[in-house]
Amino acid sequence: MQGDKQMASQNLSTNQQSLLWGDEFLFRSNFNRTPFYLEHSLAGHPLFEKSRLIQLANLLQRDPGNISFDSGDIHVEDGWNKRPPKQYTLDEVMERIECTGAWVILKRTEKDPPYRALMNEIMSDIERLSGRNIRKETKNLEAHILLTSPGRITPFRSRERPTLGEERR
Numbered sequence: 001m002q003g004d005k006q007m008a009s010q011n012l013s014t015n016q017q018s019l020l021w022g023d024e025f026l027f028r029s030n031f032n033r034t035p036f037y038l039e040h041s042l043a044g045h046p047l048f049e050k051s052r053l054i055q056l057a058n059l060l061q062r063d064p065g066n067i068s069f070d071s072g073d074i075h076v077e078d079g080w081n082k083r084p085p086k087q088y089t090l091d092e093v094m095e096r097i098e099c100t101g102a103w104v105i106l107k108r109t110e111k112d113p114p115y116r117a118l119m120n121e122i123m124s125d126i127e128r129l130s131g132r133n134i135r136k137e138t139k140n141l142e143a144h145i146l147l148t149s150p151g152r153i154t155p156f157r158s159r160e161r162p163t164l165g166e167e168r169r
Helices: 002-010 024-030 050-060 090-095 113-130
Strands: 020-023 067-071 102-106 145-148
Touching: 020 024, 020 113, 024 113, 050 090, 050 102, 050 145, 067 090, 090 102
Parallel strands: none
Antiparallel strands: 067 102, 102 145
């Protein structure tokens, strides 16, 4: 990764309005294939403040399929079927994410217009960096946000559906 970081600083593609930036050659070579260094300005973004994420979670939980969460002690060998019983409500987990040993997945965040706008801004940056029209190549754009407590082991599963850029019309 250190070499990637040095390369990115040599051929940096950025503009004042960008949320994502990095080396275009590196991005185009590795996008959707292998991890690579990429910088962003999403830390501190108002839509990622705790109060706004709680508001989003409350909106999304109208459809229970849009929220997944749990808290408690888990181990790497614990699969999706070995989740601990829920000790907290979603509101409690969101309010105290720092200390509940939890993870939360907010699915379909683009249903909230400000998050849809943010997703579109990010997609514009991805299209610029990749040199591809991802929106034209993709059937359905969805934005998910994963929140975790510090030190929390997050469950892993192999994707059943293709990731960004793999799903075609």
